[in-house]
Amino acid sequence: xxxxxxxxxxxxxxxxxxxxxxxxxxxxxxxxxxxxxxxxxxxxxxxxxxxxxxxxxxxxxxxxxxxxxxxxxxxxxxxxxxxxxxxxxxxxxxxxxxxxxxxxxxxxxxxxxxxxxxxxxxxxxxxxxxxxxxxxxxxxxxxxxxxxxxxxxxxxxxxxxxxxxxxxxxxxxxxxxxxxxxxxxxxxxxxxxxxxxxxxxxxxxxxxxxxxxxxxxxxxxxxxxxxxxxxxxxxxxxxxxxxxxxxxxxxxxxxxxxxxxxxxxxxxxxxxxxxxxxxxxxxxxxxxxxxxxxxx
Amino acid sequence: xxxxxxxxxxxxxxxxxxxxxxxxxxxxxxxxxxxxxxxxxxxxxxxxxxxxxxxxxxxxxxxxxxxxxxxxxxxxxxxxxxxxxxxxxxxxxxxxxxxxxxxxxxxxxxxxxxxxxxxxxxxxxxxxxxxxxxx
Numbered sequence: 218x219x220x221x222x223x224x225x226x227x228x229x230x231x232x233x234x235x236x237x238x239x240x241x242x243x244x245x246x247x248x249x250x251x252x253x254x255x256x257x258x259x260x261x262x263x264x265x266x267x268x269x270x271x272x273x274x275x276x277x278x279x280x281x282x283x284x285x286x287x288x289x290x291x292x293x294x295x296x297x298x299x300x301x302x303x304x305x306x307x308x309x310x311x312x313x314x315x316x317x318x319x320x321x322x323x324x325x326x327x328x329x330x331x332x333x334x335x336x337x338x339x340x341x342x343x344x345x346x347x348x349x350x351x352x353x354x355x356x357x358x359x360x361x362x363x364x365x366x367x368x369x370x371x372x373x374x375x376x377x378x379x380x381x382x383x384x385x386x387x388x389x390x391x392x393x394x395x396x397x398x399x400x401x402x403x404x405x406x407x408x409x410x411x412x413x414x415x416x417x418x419x420x421x422x423x424x425x426x427x428x429x430x431x432x433x434x435x436x437x438x439x440x441x442x443x444x445x446x447x448x449x450x451x452x453x454x455x456x457x458x459x460x461x462x463x464x465x466x467x468x469x470x471x472x473x474x475x476x477x478x479x480x481x482x483x484x485x486x487x488x489x490x491x492x493x494x495x496x497x498x499x500x501x502x503x504x505x506x507x508x509x510x511x512x513x
Numbered sequence: 514x515x516x517x518x519x520x521x522x523x524x525x526x527x528x529x530x531x532x533x534x535x536x537x538x539x540x541x542x543x544x545x546x547x548x549x550x551x552x553x554x555x556x557x558x559x560x561x562x563x564x565x566x567x568x569x570x571x572x573x574x575x576x577x578x579x580x581x582x583x584x585x586x587x588x589x590x591x592x593x594x595x596x597x598x599x600x601x602x603x604x605x606x607x608x609x610x611x612x613x614x615x616x617x618x619x620x621x622x623x624x625x626x627x628x629x630x631x632x633x634x635x636x637x638x639x640x641x642x643x644x645x646x647x648x
Contacts, residue, residue, distance in 0.1 A: 258523040
């Protein structure tokens with residue numbers, strides 16, 4: 218049995234760990250709420266942008282646009298969204314593994330697969346596997362802004378338009394609830410012809426689109442500016458989903474850690490009390506036997 | 514007609530209006546009920562929402578799009594939309610001075626990216642001052 222002092226030290230350390238995990242859980246809860254709010258706020262905007270694209274694509278000559286044209290997929294870019302910090306359950310591991318499995322399954326079918334990674338966790342994961350990592354963005358998820366998403370989006374569009382890549386994917390954690398995050402692997406470019414939105418938004422009111430819509434300045438000019446913007450909005454939404462997922466995963470993980478610490482504490486305290494009791498018993502025995510001997 | 518102004522941080526305005534005057538990419542657009550279907554880019558400027566006779570709601574918009582559907586719905590999609598009460602007039606004036614000074618120091622060509630970015634900052638600051646002054 219370990220000494221009383223050692224057990225006491227252990228209790229103190231477990232207790233302070235529990236304090237940290239509890240605080241982390243509270244912080245994650247607050248941040249989760251904020252991230253969720255931003256997701257909800259973004260939804261109508263994303264829907265409107267999608268409506269406009271449907272209107273544009275409903276015409277005839279839209280397929281000719283560079284961002285809509287489908288080329289045979291030879292060179293592929295995958296953007297993986299991870300966080301900079303750990304202690305968030307399987308948040309990073311899941312998305313990294315999904316992206317890595319996709320790369321391994323598809324690298325024979327393509328000339329080149331390049332990864333661009335958001336977050337230090339993804340960077341470390343892919344560096345360790347010597348994957349072809351092109352660009353790493355850090356300090357993104359702790360402060361997601363539309364500007365940042367636009368920056369990343371514009372680089373994706375530029376790489377696609379230059380012909381460096383024939384398709385662009387994004388791998389991220391979709392936020393369902395604090396308990397569940399689903400890894401998604403979505404195609405960003407080329408844009409699907411119409412009804413970009415995933416599932417719910419796809420039932421766009423086609424009846425609302427009209428043949429004789431006026432486009433100002435011109436239809437091409439509107440397409441040229443709106444299509445890249447829709448990519449930015451897509452990236453922005455994925456970043457916000459990732460933040461909410463990260464915070465949800467961390468909240469759940471830290472909640473479990475706090476509970477485990479509580480159980481551990483109860484167990485060690487029991488051991489401690491037993492050890493203390495046995496010492497007292499031994500001492501009592503020594504005293505009584507000493508007294509017996511004196512009487513002798 | 515129905516009007517909705519949507520930004521990435523939420524719906525800024527939604528309701529029935531008499532008309533909307535939007536700063537279109539190629540000139541201001543007056544949109545009244547029954548307007549033909551339209552999809553136009555916006556420049557930085559004041560967007561006036563006519564809530565009632567002689568009741569105008571001036572708003573700052575920084576780029577984006579205006580989408581008229583079936584002559585009955587106007588949707589303005591923009592990254593930034595501010596009401597007069599969102600803006601502190603003195604801060605906006607200072608912003609305008611700073612932006613103007615920066616633009617005047619720009620030696621690059623008028624067609625360069627840097628010049629365009631700074632010109633846009635001046636336009637935005639000017640619009641904010643104009644809208645804030647209507648308080």
